[in-house]
Amino acid sequence: MSEFISGIQQVGIGVRDAGKAWSWYNRILGLNVPLFDDVAEAKLMTPHTNGIIRQRRAILALNMAGGGGAEIWQSKNPEPIAADFTPELGDYGIFSIKIKCLDIEKFAAKHQLKIETSPENKSHCWLQDPYGNQIQIIKDNSWFRPSDSLTGGIAGVIIGVSDIDKALKLYKNTLGISEVVYDKTGNFPDFATLGKENTSFRRVLLRKAMNNTGAFSRLLGNVEIELVQEINPASKPRKIFAGRSWGDLGYIHLCFDTLNMDGLKELCAKNGFPFTVDSSDTFDMGEAGGRFTYLEDPDGTLIEFVETHRVPIVKKIGWYLNLKKRKTQKPLPDWMVATMGWGKVKEKE
Numbered sequence: 182m183s184e185f186i187s188g189i190q191q192v193g194i195g196v197r198d199a200g201k202a203w204s205w206y207n208r209i210l211g212l213n214v215p216l217f218d219d220v221a222e223a224k225l226m227t228p229h230t231n232g233i234i235r236q237r238r239a240i241l242a243l244n245m246a247g248g249g250g251a252e253i254w255q256s257k258n259p260e261p262i263a264a265d266f267t268p269e270l271g272d273y274g275i276f277s278i279k280i281k282c283l284d285i286e287k288f289a290a291k292h293q294l295k296i297e298t299s300p301e302n303k304s305h306c307w308l309q310d311p312y313g314n315q316i317q318i319i320k321d322n323s324w325f326r327p328s329d330s331l332t333g334g335i336a337g338v339i340i341g342v343s344d345i346d347k348a349l350k351l352y353k354n355t356l357g358i359s360e361v362v363y364d365k366t367g368n369f370p371d372f373a374t375l376g377k378e379n380t381s382f383r384r385v386l387l388r389k390a391m392n393n394t395g396a397f398s399r400l401l402g403n404v405e406i407e408l409v410q411e412i413n414p415a416s417k418p419r420k421i422f423a424g425r426s427w428g429d430l431g432y433i434h435l436c437f438d439t440l441n442m443d444g445l446k447e448l449c450a451k452n453g454f455p456f457t458v459d460s461s462d463t464f465d466m467g468e469a470g471g472r473f474t475y476l477e478d479p480d481g482t483l484i485e486f487v488e489t490h491r492v493p494i495v496k497k498i499g500w501y502l503n504l505k506k507r508k509t510q511k512p513l514p515d516w517m518v519a520t521m522g523w524g525k526v527k528e529k530e
Contacts, residue, residue, distance in 0.1 A: 184510070185445040186356055186437040187395025189249035189335055189404055190487055191241055192278050193433035196312055199238045199255035205311055207528045209292075210280055211330030212242035212251050214525045220257070228457050229427035229475065229483060233259060237428060245522035247325035247402045248281050248334020252436070256428040263430045264421060267313065270377045271411030272341045273480040274421030275432035277307075277314075279337035279405055281321035288318055288331045297371035300363045301386065307374045314431060315339075315375070323391040323402030326519065329527070337405030338435055340482060341418060345383055345410045347479040352406050353387055355452045356437070362386040362405075366412065383410045395440050396489070396504055396513045420481060427483060434475070436485035440510055442472055445486060449476055 196202040206212040223235045236258040243250040255261070270276055282288050285304045289296050294306040299319075308316040321336050342348040352358050366383045389404040411418050427433055439445060446456055458475040470491035476484050491503055512518075 184357065184392075184394045184440055185448070186358075186389075186404075186439055186486070187398040188389075188391070188401025188438050189337065190397075190401065190436045190438040190489075191250040191252040192275065192335055192338060192435055193252045193254050193485075194314065195254050195256065195261050195428060195430045195433050197255065197261060197430070199240050199253045202253050202255075202310075202312070203240050203242055204528060206242055206251055206253065207526065209308075209310075210251075210316075210332045211244045211246065211328065212334065213527050214243040214245055214522050216241040216243055216250065216521060216524075223428065225458055225460055226427055226475075231426050233426075235259065235428045243521065244328070244330070244332065244334040245326060245400075245519065245525070246328030246330070246333040247323060247400055248321075248336050249401055249436075250334055251278075254428060254433060261429045262425050264423075264425065266419060268421045268431070269418075270339075270341065270372060270375050271380070271382065271409055271416065271418045272421050273343060273418055274341055274482050275338050275435060276341050276409070276421070277317050277339040278335050278432065279317045279319050279339070279407075280308075281323075281333040281336040281402070282318045283324075283328060283331050283333075285318060285320060291331070294318075295374055297374060299371055299386075300365050300369065300384065305371070312430065319405070321403055325400045325402065325515070333402075336403055337407065338432075339407045339409055340435075340478070341421070341480075342408050342410050342478070343418070343480050345385055345408050348408050349385070349387075350452060351454055351478050351484075352408065355449055355454060358387040358389040358404055358406050360388040360390070362388050380416070381412050383412055384408070393512055394510050395438060396510075397438055397518060399512045399515060400518050401438055422481070434483040434485045436487055439474075439486040439488045442474060442486065442488045446474065454478075 238255045240253045289306045387406045456474045471489040
């Protein structure tokens with residue numbers, strides 16, 4: 182299979198106050214590089230906003246130690262809506278992000294968190310942001326540069342699905358996240374912290390190891406997608422974004438850095454996952470630019486793909502990385518990628 186994605190570029194997180202939320206993600210998780218901070222209208226997203234053009238502020242925050250970023254997203258008009266229930270593990274949609282960590286034990290002690298053990302026999306712990314969003318802190322071996330915090334960026338997500346086999350057709354067979362780390366069914370002790378120790382799940386962890394394909398592949402690192410299906414006949418999982426739309430509160434979308442958008446579009450359509458949004462050519466995202474597209478997984482979870490054309494380095498003097506005419510998919514030199522970190526704003530805890 183041809184390579185279509187190089188890593189997780191970001192996960193969209195809907196909040197009421199983007200500036201305040203970024204301050205927390207900066208202090209606690211080291212997501213301290215605002216690659217862009219942009220106010221605009223999301224005109225192309227009306228297929229997923231009930232026909233309404235949302236006015237929003239978005240901050241794409243990176244941790245240059247490696248991993249994907251958090252796109253902290255504030256709908257300014259209309260006001261964002263919260264779910265009318267507390268999302269639980271097994272509900273359909275993005276339940277948690279996975280943040281890579283250099284030292285789980287030290288991070289857990291610092292934040293008074295319980296260390297759990299996954300079916301892969303790796304340590305992790307659960308953290309909740311101030312807005313009720315779950316965060317899994319995990320071990321990972323793909324790092325871009327030394328970190329000034331214990332954590333890096335986003336390495337993956339946990340997604341609740343109604344049928345794992347149907348979901349695998351997208352995430353494994355279409356997107357190429359093809360290593361099956363485990364496929365287990367039962368009750369899992371590491372779900373006890375989430376109140377789900379006596380609930381039966383099927384749980385599949387997919388991984389795509391970092392490779393040298395894509396301009397930012399060394400920065401983005403490994404990809405982990407964990408699919409969770411509650412299999413208790415009496416359970417009634419709910420869709421996390423039921424009655425709501427893109428831009429409302431919570432985990433809005435999962436975004437992949439994309440290498441060959443036309444090829445990906447053809448494959449997705451062939452496999453039954455047509456794009457629902459396609460910006461076609463370079464779309465101006467304020468201080469950055471690229472082609473972006475969306476599709477829905479079998480349960481309606483929104484997946485975004487971005488083919489990056491322009492990245493800001495020093496905005497005050499108009500210095501950008503222009504990738505649109507680049508002929509190779511080899512990684513950019515590390516020093517060049519590292520220049521994106523020049524805008525770091527470090528907040529102390």
